[in-house]
Amino acid sequence: MTRENRHNAVLMKRHIWLPVTLVALVAALPAAGQAPSGDDLARCEDLYAKYVRYSNPGGEGRSGSAFSAVEAQSAVEQCRRGNTREGIAVLERKLRALGFKI
Numbered sequence: 001m002t003r004e005n006r007h008n009a010v011l012m013k014r015h016i017w018l019p020v021t022l023v024a025l026v027a028a029l030p031a032a033g034q035a036p037s038g039d040d041l042a043r044c045e046d047l048y049a050k051y052v053r054y055s056n057p058g059g060e061g062r063s064g065s066a067f068s069a070v071e072a073q074s075a076v077e078q079c080r081r082g083n084t085r086e087g088i089a090v091l092e093r094k095l096r097a098l099g100f101k102i
Contacts, residue, residue: 037084040079040084040085040088041079041080041084043084043088044075044076044079044080044084044087044088044091045076045079047088047091047092047095048072048073048075048076048079048091050095050100051072051091051094051095051098052072054095054098054100055068055069055072055094055098068094071090071094072090072091072094074090075087075088075090075091075094076091078090
């Protein structure tokens with residue numbers, strides 16, 4: 001591989017990570033002017049606690065993985081920032097994948 005090809009490969013990797021990072025940051029932002037209702041936030045926290053209790057985020061076992069645990073953590077953070085609708089949807093989907101009836 002020539003020096004120019006290696007340089008282009010490095011640039012390509014950098015250009016791929018930029019959009020991925022931006023999407024992650026935008027997803028973490030709260031909806032403008034939206035405050036979480038007490039009931040929705042409590043439901044989100046309960047769903048997250050159940051997910052943590054019954055999943056195996058260490059990656060061993062039935063359906064746990066490190067990525068899945070990060071996704072669940074991100075969902076509860078969305079709830080705490082006011083985006084309870086999306087956060088609850090993610091946590092409900094994750095619990096259904098574990099076999100829970102929601």
